[in-house]
Amino acid sequence: MKVISLCPSNTEVLGYLGLAGQLIGVDDYSDWPEQVHHLPRLGPDLSINMDMVEELNPDLVIASLSVPGMEKNVEELKKRKIPHIILNPQSLTDIQNDLVATGKL
Numbered sequence: 001m002k003v004i005s006l007c008p009s010n011t012e013v014l015g016y017l018g019l020a021g022q023l024i025g026v027d028d029y030s031d032w033p034e035q036v037h038h039l040p041r042l043g044p045d046l047s048i049n050m051d052m053v054e055e056l057n058p059d060l061v062i063a064s065l066s067v068p069g070m071e072k073n074v075e076e077l078k079k080r081k082i083p084h085i086i087l088n089p090q091s092l093t094d095i096q097n098d099l100v101a102t103g104k105l
Contacts, residue, residue, distance in 0.1 A: 050082075
């Protein structure tokens, strides 16, 4: 599966799950795990280059609403019909649920 992460916390979730090898692109601030250092950088998390995302043709984009302003990324993913999920944990239980949901996908 070809996966793109649009924020560092999502990249870390994928790394924690042992799925970093499926990443094909990340936001500018993702720096862990080390495997992501060579991947295409898609811009800062509040201003993702959606043309680049589309060119990479991901099977899944892991988006986030953890910071105000990220909504525009989600709207653009919807507009372009790019498959995605949105993580927005607000508690430890939410983080646990996001790990399980992401792992299943």
